Amino acid sequence: MAWTITEDVEEYATAVAPLLGAEPERFTIGLTVVENARVRTSSLAEWFAWWTGPDGAVTGAVSRTAPYALLLEAAPDESLRPLIEAVRGSGRELTGVNGPTELSAQFAALATSGTDRRAVLKLATRLFRLTDLVDPAPLPEGHARPATLDDLPLVLRWSQEFQDEIGEPGGPDQDPAVRERAARERYWLWSGPTGEPVALAGLTPPAAGVVRVGPVYTPVGSRRLGYGGGVTHAVSRAALDAGQRVVLFTDLANPTSNALYPRLGYRPVTDRATFVFE
Numbered sequence: 001m002a003w004t005i006t007e008d009v010e011e012y013a014t015a016v017a018p019l020l021g022a023e024p025e026r027f028t029i030g031l032t033v034v035e036n037a038r039v040r041t042s043s044l045a046e047w048f049a050w051w052t053g054p055d056g057a058v059t060g061a062v063s064r065t066a067p068y069a070l071l072l073e074a075a076p077d078e079s080l081r082p083l084i085e086a087v088r089g090s091g092r093e094l095t096g097v098n099g100p101t102e103l104s105a106q107f108a109a110l111a112t113s114g115t116d117r118r119a120v121l122k123l124a125t126r127l128f129r130l131t132d133l134v135d136p137a138p139l140p141e142g143h144a145r146p147a148t149l150d151d152l153p154l155v156l157r158w159s160q161e162f163q164d165e166i167g168e169p170g171g172p173d174q175d176p177a178v179r180e181r182a183a184r185e186r187y188w189l190w191s192g193p194t195g196e197p198v199a200l201a202g203l204t205p206p207a208a209g210v211v212r213v214g215p216v217y218t219p220v221g222s223r224r225l226g227y228g229g230g231v232t233h234a235v236s237r238a239a240l241d242a243g244q245r246v247v248l249f250t251d252l253a254n255p256t257s258n259a260l261y262p263r264l265g266y267r268p269v270t271d272r273a274t275f276v277f278e
Helices: 009-021 028-039 077-089 101-112 149-166 175-183 227-241 255-263
Strands: 002-006 046-052 058-065 070-074 096-100 119-130 143-146 187-191 197-203 210-217 245-251 266-277
Touching: 002 009, 002 077, 009 028, 009 046, 009 058, 009 070, 028 058, 028 070, 028 210, 046 077, 058 077, 070 101, 077 101, 096 101, 101 119, 101 266, 119 255, 143 227, 149 175, 149 187, 149 197, 149 210, 187 227, 197 227, 210 227, 227 245, 227 255, 245 255, 245 266, 255 266
Parallel strands: 070 096, 210 245
Antiparallel strands: 002 046, 046 058, 058 070, 096 266, 119 245, 119 266, 143 187, 187 197, 197 210
């Protein structure tokens, strides 16, 4: 039983394919990390690891893309302490963890035990799966359209404002990823009554047949008019028409989004938590 750490995304993808591929909706983030690493043109500090059990089966999968927290997709309880030891033994730093709520909390407690750091809950989220897409009621004024490269300055600005609101890292490090997604037409805009964009929604590239809606952002002055629901419905329809399964995450502290998405046909799957080590 051991963790294997690598910076080779293909080596990692091969090892964890049976594990993550068995539940691609639940493991949407981990699968997206693999796809992004495969096509990324910019250089980011990134590493991956998998846990091999006594029977030779891979039952743990984690990754770290700076500046984000450790992505803990799956890990048996008995592998958590060896994971912490393996990461620290490799000279890598643990600054936080993002994973299924109970597993993430358990890891955070172990990682900060006996240190001068404490685990602080930064974000609690819920994963939703789209079942039957329902039209917004009422339909907001305006219409949806795919964002073009001419919209890139707006997409970059709103993506940064979204990151600021949820307290996630952003800034120049995020720009290449946004540009790459924009070039592949993975963003949609909702144009309001005057024709000006009033809301944004993005789609991750497909990973094992699953796409994830996000970010969904409406500037402060345009909120509570249904634009976020309208643009989310539009990107969801586009994904379904392309034959893809659709998921999204909500912030459990945001009652508006947690009420909106079930009305559009999304159903809860599982909860996750992100802890930072301060």
